[in-house]
Amino acid sequence: MSQEKQQFYRHLQRAGLKRTAQRDLIVDIFLHTEDHLSSEDLYRVVKEQDASIGQTTIYRTLKLLVEAGLASEVRFGDGRSRYEPNNKFPHHDHLICTNCNHTIEFYSAELKAMLESIAAAHNFHPTEQSLRIFGLCAACAVDAASDSPPAINKSSAPGAFGIAK
Numbered sequence: 001m002s003q004e005k006q007q008f009y010r011h012l013q014r015a016g017l018k019r020t021a022q023r024d025l026i027v028d029i030f031l032h033t034e035d036h037l038s039s040e041d042l043y044r045v046v047k048e049q050d051a052s053i054g055q056t057t058i059y060r061t062l063k064l065l066v067e068a069g070l071a072s073e074v075r076f077g078d079g080r081s082r083y084e085p086n087n088k089f090p091h092h093d094h095l096i097c098t099n100c101n102h103t104i105e106f107y108s109a110e111l112k113a114m115l116e117s118i119a120a121a122h123n124f125h126p127t128e129q130s131l132r133i134f135g136l137c138a139a140c141a142v143d144a145a146s147d148s149p150p151a152i153n154k155s156s157a158p159g160a161f162g163i164a165k
């Protein structure tokens, strides 16, 4: 059994919950994802393998994964919570395209050191930090520069165009 799954079962035990085949499947699929999945996204993937699993079970299992320290909730400004496994790489930040929702992950040791020194300068003790850069991905930037008007995605970041209603 992988270290992550052992960690998950230890958490289940502490929470007084049982190990079930459904939770097993959800955790397996989630831990192998490369993506940032919302509860609905994960539901769609899981349903293909076991149609009897409900959306509530998926949602609760995601919360358990976060509590167990195996998943992080990430928000990309469209009001949806997405989740990613913590085992991908230790810490990373995101570039988010507000047109097509494509996300790019990056890690910068320099950035991390800089944020830590800013916090230290303010005598602030950070518990976590995340940086999100909103804009257009390369493909959408090309579209925007061409003659055809770019398609505006309704789910783009609130206030991205300067007006929050």
Ligand SMILES: [Zn+2]
Pocket (backbone or CB within 6 Å): 097, 098, 099, 100, 101, 102, 136, 137, 138, 139, 140, 141
């Ligand atoms: Zn894009």
Ligand SMILES: [Zn+2]
Pocket (backbone or CB within 6 Å): 036, 074, 084, 092, 093, 094, 105
């Ligand atoms: Zn990520």
